[in-house]
Amino acid sequence: MKYIKNTLDFHVEEPTVISLGKFDGIHRGHELLMEKLAQKKEEGLKAAIFTFDIPPKKNVEHIEAKVLTTNEEKMHIFEGIGIDYLIECPFTREVMCMEPEDFIRMLVEKLNVKCIVAGEDFHFGHNRRGDYQMLKRYALVYGYEALILSKMKEDERDISSTFVREEIMAGNIEKANHLLGYRYFVTGMVKHGNQIGRTIGIPTINLIPPEEKLLPPFGVYVTEVFIDDKRYYGVTNVGCKPTIKGNNPVGVETHLLDFREDVYEKVVTVEFRTMIREERKFESIEKLQEQMMNDIAFTRAFFAKMK
Ligand SMILES: Cc1cc2nc3c(=O)[nH]c(=O)nc-3n(C[C@H](O)[C@H](O)[C@H](O)COP(=O)(O)O)c2cc1C
Ligand SMILES: Nc1ncnc2c1ncn2[C@@H]1O[C@H](COP(=O)(O)OP(=O)(O)OP(=O)(O)O)[C@@H](O)[C@H]1O
Incomplete structure (x- = not known):
């Protein structure tokens, strides 16, 4: 697995299937996405994860200081499940303020994206304005397939890293x-x-x-x-x-x-x-x-x- 971090200057030539998010904990909901990545990998695409290297709480508001998986642990887990590229993008102001369409274009151009896999609640770009409908809308324009998955639930609640953290903190x-x-x-x-x-x-x-x-x-x-x-x-x-x-x-x-x-x-x-x-x-x-x-x-x- 190629681990690309601390830079916005990344480039992948081979066609990729990509999934995006924080992936803290890599829970059963995330696994659904990983299964789709594995399927697309069998069809000849390289599997890539795009995540953010989020600085500690004191630098950015609303970010939990403690994590379920450290960056190093995530790297081992992703490597173990056959991910080809792990891109840990620095969470800079430039990235935070990117318009959703610019974000999609950046991904497609830099990572030769042919398929994007995301959950239906996935948001991206400035003020989280980008959503799954936008991912679908731009699919034809930028020549990729958008695979949007419904959220896996437990006790009628979406499985999420927040849910897992709450349970850990409650013992x-x-x-x-x-x-x-x-x-x-x-x-x-x-x-x-x-x-x-x-x-x-x-x-x-x-x-x-x-x-x-x-x-x-x-x-x-x-x-x-x-x-x-x-x-x-x-x-x-x-x-x-x-x-x-x-x-x-x-x-x-x-x-x-x-x-x-x-x-x-x-x-x-x-x-x-x-x-x-x-x-x-x-x-x-x-x-x-x-x-x-x-x-x-x-x-x-x-x-x-x-x-
Ligand atoms: C099963 C287990 C339960 C423990 N429970 C407590 C506890 O309730 N309170 C506490 O002060 N230390 C607890 N300890 C820590 C002990 O104080 C510690 O093992 C002991 O002081 C030896 O520490 P050392 O290896 O640094 O010498 C526990 C340790 C173990 C393995
Ligand atoms: N339960 C789930 N079922 C399906 N997809 C999911 C599920 N949880 C997350 N995803 C998808 O996985 C990707 C990464 O999610 P991310 O790790 O950013 O958030 P999360 O797991 O919901 O945790 P948080 O509590 O931090 O929001 C996103 O595309 C998201 O939609």
């Missing part, structure tokens, strides 16, 4: 996973913690998540963890460990069941399955330890039931 992991079509995950490098875990007989791996990644509420979760492509069962605390003195950074800390190896500096992925409880400040390490043992027992029972 409804199963629901979020259902909307996504895969398990919500956090990837990061294993760092040294305070080394207290091993002294209480419950060693943990500490992962510092990417700053922009949306985390579920501070609490304890049943998880599955991938290390070197191997899967392990785990129980994970998301939070600042209020029981432990000091200014602990927000972390994702996992005790892996039946695992005792050194994995410092390895990149691991933690997939969330269900929330067990909220993170709490305990009056002593012993009380915390007792509760952690209960969390481990809950997790073992959870996986035993799965078998």
